[in-house]
Amino acid sequence: MPESNENGNGYDFVVVANRLAVNHVTNEDGTTGWERSPGGLVTALAPLMESSEGAWVGWHGAADDVLEPFDHGDMHLVPVPLSSEDIEDYYEGFSNGTLWPLYHDVIARPDFHRHWFEAYRRVNQRFAEHTAQVAAPKATVWVQDYQLQLVPAMLRDLRPDLTIGFFNHIPFPPPGLFAQLPWRHSVLRGLLGADLIGFQRASDASNFRRAVHNRMGYYVEDEMIHVPLQTNAPDHGSPLAGFNADADRGTAVRVNSAPPAGVARLVEAKEFPISIDTATITALAKREDIIARSQEIREELGNPETVLLGVDRLDYTKGIRHRMKAYEELLQNGSLTVGQVCMVQVASPSREGVESYRLLKEEIEQTVGRISGEFDTLSHPAIRYLHHSYPIEEMVxxxxxxxxxxxxxxxxxxxxxxxxxxxxxxxxDGVLVLSEFTGAADQLRQALLINPHDVDELKAAILRATTMDSEDASARMENLRRQVVHHDVRRWATDFLDRLGELTGVVSVKG
Incomplete structure (x- = not known):
């Protein structure tokens, strides 16, 4: 089990995520070591951890491998071991075969398997136990994302002294979709172990509160959920220790229209839109070598008048097929011509062992081949498809x-x-065409907002973007930049943790 800090009191701030904040790397000389992950979450939280005796609990990326806790820089890292079976059932199975498609509006069909949920519960319990061991008395714990939705309640049972936050990085589905999940009550009870539950959009937070109200019968007032204390006590006679699938079969729920009598915990569920490490991106954009590289990219594409860019993980939720269909039709009807325009599509590899992702990859590659074969010229490509991951410098x-x-x-x-x-x-300069079904659409209102399911609307937006008046484009981009600069990832983390620190978790409610 993990150890406490050198004072023996544990750590005052603990982040719990599926992955650790570091990646295992092999150096040029053949030696191995660790380097900090480049993601925005690590960038936002690392400074806070360094100044507050912080620890990070997560899987280190290698199955069937057990590591002792270790320090990297000023962070204490607590590896949670996962077996190959855990990865198959907890991560690839329940997290990404059940929750991911369900939470993304069933764009792909979710699969429901009892042994997947049992693995999910088992791994969540392991994360909770490691966290309980390493957290100082009255520490603040921040649990991250959909892979760990049972951890808050499990952790509260183990350590009721802790202040617990949870942030859901993906959408939360409408109650009608969420109701399809056989273990819906277990997930709701798990999340309600937190004092503060954060979501990307106000609609996601509302979906969650409505699900709690409808399925659990708890009183909800604005953004506050009244959770009767006895509901958090686990049923230790159950093989799932309070997360019993049998409890999820009931459908008759009495919906409370008034606060419960007695003592209840208040749990807040609201939006905290995440952002990026703006300072790093803007600094890279000023580097002479990156400026030169951007010019080189345009030359490699034959110096078209307009470069269209898509950057996505290769996932069925990203609308890559819709984008390519719109572009292909614009070329076919002559609205756009090769040489005038070129599309670049970066599609980083994702879950290549999953059948639906393998089929999507084949379909995208066939579409790219068809567009290239019909519209490429000797001097100008119609589309450049890049199935790679790139460092941040190349992306900028x-x-x-x-x-x-x-x-x-x-x-x-x-x-x-x-x-x-x-x-x-x-x-x-530059124009952003943005799906209204992204969380970013709530903040970036000066983008060209579109319904990606409407191919004609998407085509019209692409044409408008390629011909937009420079003054209009400039005014829009200035507004967008102001929003992104003022609301970066550090502000997101600070806003969430400040609000978490203001919550007490338990209140007396008069009947």
Missing amino acids: ALYMAADVMLVTALRDGMNLVAKEYVAARRGD
């Missing part, structure tokens, strides 16, 4: 090289690519 160069950014996700918690594109613009 791509953002700077692109005149139009196409973000056409069918459903997305936030979509930080849209914000990265805005941050990378050195001037006030």
